[in-house]
Amino acid sequence: MRSASRGGRIARGALVGLVAGGAGLAVGELVAVATGEASAPVTAAGNWAISITPTWLEQFAIRNFGSNDKTVLLIGVYVTLALAAAVDGVLARTRLTLASILTAVVGVVGAIAAVTRPAADTSWLLPSLLAGLAAALVLPWLTILSLKESEPSAEPSERRRFVLGTLGTAAGALVAGYGGDAWIKRRYDVSAARAKVVLPTPAKVLPRPPASVRPNVRGLRPFFTPTSQFYRVDTALTLPRVDPRDWKLKIHGMVDRPFEITFDELLSYRFEEHDMTLVCVSNPVAGPYLGNARWLGTPLAPLLRRAGVHRRADMILSTSTDGMTIGSPVEAVLDGRQAILAVAMNGEALPIKHGFPCRMLIPGLYGYVSATKWVTDLNLTTFAASDAYWTPRGYSPQAPVKTSSRIDVPASGATVPAGTVVLAGTAWATHRGIAAVEVQIDNGAWREATLAAADTPDTWRQWSYRWANASKGSHKVKVRATDGTGAVQTSAVQGVVPNGATGYHTITVQVS
Template sequence: MRRVSFWSGLFVGALTSVLALALLELGAAAWKFPFVPFDMFEWITRILPGLLITAGIDVMVSLISALGIRPTSVAAKLAEQGMAILVFVVGSAILGGLVALVSRGRTRIALVAGVVAGALLLTAGIEAASRRGEPSTAAIVWLAAVLLGWGALCGGLLATRASIARKTHGMPARAERGRRNFLLGSIAGVAGASAALFAIARRLRPEAIAARGPTGRAARLRDISGTTGPAASPRADVLARRIMPVQGTRPELTPNSSFYRIDINLEPPRVNAEEWRLGVEGLVDHPLSLSLDEIRRMPAVSQVITLECISNRVGGDLIGTSLWTGVRLRELLDRAGLQQNARAVHIRAADGFYESVELADMNDPRTLLVYEMNREPLADIHGFPLRIYIPNRHGMKQPKWITKLHVADRDGPGYWVERGWSAKAIPHTTSVIDVVDKPLDRGGTRVVPVGGIAYAGARGISRVEVQVDGGAWEPASLIAPPLSPLCWVLWRYEWPYKAGKHTFRVRAFDGTGAAQEVRVEPPHPDGATGIDELVAKV
C-alpha cells in the first residue's frame, strides 16, 4: 500500500480551496449567499481578546502608514479580506493534510475523510454566517454543496495520487512522470475552473453589492445653505469672502467615495430598506417601530461635521468632513415618551455592533440619526439606512446600520470600549500639513505656500502655528469661518522662500486657547497625539 504524504494533503487541500473560494464568491455575487471565509474571519476576530485585536490593528495600520499606502481605510480593509482568505486556504490545507494521514492511500477512506473535513468546514461556516442572521435554506444547500463537494474533491484527488503511486511503484521514471502529470493536471483543472467562476462572479458582483446612490460627489457650498440649528453653517456670502486654501490642500468637504470606512465587517451589511424598521423600546411610554420613510418625514436637520477614527495616526487620513442630514435623536425620543429614570440609549446595529449614548448626548440638539450624506442617501458602506452622529466623539462611539434604540437607566457597554478603547472617545486637538506648494511671488517677495487642516472636535480651532527647521512658531491664516462649529478648519501659511530641503511642523490651539498635546502617544486607547511634520525640498 502506497501512502500519500501529509505534505501532499496540504497541497491538495490548499489547491482545491481555491475552487471552493470561486464557488462561494459566485454564490455571494449572484444570490447574496454568505461568503464563508469573511464570515469565519469576523467570527474569530469577535471572540478573540480585545488586546490581541488592538495589537493586530496597530501593526496593520503602522505597516500601511510606513509603506505610504493611501487611503488607509481601503488598504486596511483589503488587508483584512486578504487575511480572511489566507486563513480559509490554510485551514483547508491543514484539513487536506489530515485527510491524507487518515486515509493512508485507501480510496474509500479518502473520500469519506474528505467529506467529513468538508462537513467540519460547513458546520463552522453556518455557525459564523448565522452571526449576521439566520442563513436561508437555499444558502445552506449551496454552502453544503460547495464545502462537501470540496471535501469529496480533496479526498478524490488524494486517492488518485495514491493510485498513481501504487501503479508506478518500483519504476522511478514512470513514478516521477506520474507525479508531475498529476501535479500539472490538478493545477490546470482547478485554475481553469476557478478563473471562469471568478470572472462570472466579477460581472455579477457590482450589482450584488451596489451602494445605494452615487458615492463620488462632494457637497457644494450652495448645498450647505439649508443647514440649521446650533451647528448651522455661515451664509454663502460670508464663506465666499474667505481667503483661498493652498492648492493641494484636501477638499473642505470630503467626497462620499473618499470618506474613510472603518467598521467590524469585511463587507458592509446589506439592509433591505423595505423590511428595515427602527425599534425604540425600553424606558419609553410609547415603543416605536419606524420605517425609513417615517423617519424621513420627521423634521430634518442638516449640519456639516468632521468625523475622525480613534485609530487615526497624527497626520493620518482616517478623518473626513461631510454634510449630514437626519433627525434629532432627542425629537425621536420625545415622540416615544422618555420616562423619568431614562439615563442612556443602548444602540444595536445590523452587524452586531453596539454602543451607549449618555444622557448629555441624548439631549444635545446636534446629535442626529443620519440618513443622508452630502445630500444623498447613505451608501451601504457608510451605514445605510441609518447611523448616528454625536458631537465631540470619535467614530468608534457612533454606530452605523442601526436597528434598535433601547432606553435604559444606566450606561451600557460599547463594542470597542469592552476591547480596551476609551470610554469617552473625545477627539484630541490635531493639525496636519497637507501640502508644501511651489514658490510664488507675493508683492515682489518669493514665498512658499503651506496648507493643511486643524481639528479639535466640537471645541473649534482658535489658531494654527507653523515652524520651519526648528525656528520660531509663526501664525498661519485660518480659512475662517469654518463650514460649521463641528468641522475642521483649513489653514495656509506663506513662508519666505529659501532653496533647499526643509522640515515643516504644525500645531493648533482649540477654541478655548489650549494647545494640542505635543507628547507622542499611539492611537490606543485614547487617540494619537503629537506634532505632524513634513520634510520637503523647495
C-alpha cells in the same frame, strides 16, 4: 529517483487538496446566494477573525493598509485555507479517513464561526457545513484517482481519469465560485433602490460656504471632502446592503414609549442640512482618517423625547444591521448640538459604504462613539450596564474629539525655494471650533497663522502662514491649534488608544 517520486506524490496530494477545498468553497458560495453574502465560508471566517483580532493588530492594519485592510484580511483567509487544504491533501494519501474527517471538521468550525456572528440566523450554518461536506466527498474521490494513476503499473486510462477529474472539478469550482459571487452581488444589490430615494427638502437650505473658508494655496485639500475620497474605517468585511423598504429603526430600552419607524416615516420628518467633520479615533497625528461633508438628516433629539428617556439612562447603545454596537452619551444628543439621523451626504443619498440608508451622527465625538452606519436599533441604557463593541478592546466608553491640527502644504520632506514659503493646513476641534492656529519654525517663537473663514464649530478650519525669509537648509516646522473654549492643543504624545492620538504635527522642509 526516490526523492523526485516523493516530491511528485506531495505535489499531487497538495493539488488534490486545493481542488477539493476550492470545490467546497464554491458550494458554500452558491448556498450563500440564499442565506446572504455574510454567511459565505470565507466571509464568515474573515468576520470571525476580525472579532478576535487584538487591538494592537487592528491598529497595525488600519495604519498600514487603511481602507484596504479588508482586502488584506480576505487574502490572508484564502491563503490560510489554501495551505490547510494542501496539507490535508498530502495527508489524504496515507490517512484518507482522517483527512476526510478533518475536512468535514473545518466545515463545522466555519459554520460555528458564521452562526455566532451578531447578525446571524440559523441558516448561516448551511454554507460552511455544505462546503465542508462537498470538500470531504471530493477529497477521497480525487485522492483514490491520484493513487491509482501514480502506480507504476497504471494504465493510461487511469491517468486520464485523474487529469480529467481534477481539471473538471477545478473548472467547475471556478465557474460556481465566481458565478455564486456574481449572483450574490446581483441579488442583494441595492443600487437601484438607492437611486430611487427622493431626498426630503430641508427645513432650511444652507448656502454654500464662502470661498474664504479655504485659503487660496495650491495643493491644499478642498473644504468639503469629495465623497469618493471620504475615509472609510469599519469592521464590515462585506458591506451591508439594506433595502430602504426593509429598513426599520427601533427605539427602546429605558424609555416610556418604545416605538419603531420605517424609512418612509423617517423621510416624513423635519430635515436639516449640517456641515460636519468626522474623525476616526484611529487617526494618528496628522493622519488621513477625517473628512468634511454636508449632511442631510433629521434631528435625533425629538425622537428621544418622543420615546420618553428615563432620567437614569445615560447611554444610547446603537446597533447596525451587521451587529456592530456603538455607545453614545445621551447628553450629547439632548444638549442642543445637531445630532442627526443622516440619509444624504454632499447632496446625494448616502453611499452604501457610508451607511445607506441611514446612519447616526453626533458632532464632537469620535466616530466609534457616535457615527453608527446602517443603524437599525437605539437602546437607551447606561454606561455601567452595557459595553459597546470597542470598549472591551481597550477604548474609552466616551471620547470627545481632541483639538488637533496638521500641515498639509508643503509635504514633509519637500524641497522649497528660499524666500517666502507659504504653509497651509487644517485644524479641528469639532463642536468647539478653532479660535487660533500657530506655527513654530526650528523651535523658535510660536507665530499666529491666518485662519480661513469659519463655517460651523462642527467643521474643520483651514489656515495659512507666510514664512518670510526662509533660509537655505533643513528646517523643522510644527503646528498647534487653540479651540473655541481657549484650550491649547496638547504637546503630549499619545497613541490612538484609548481615546485618540495627541501631539504636535512636525514636518521637515528642505529650503534650497
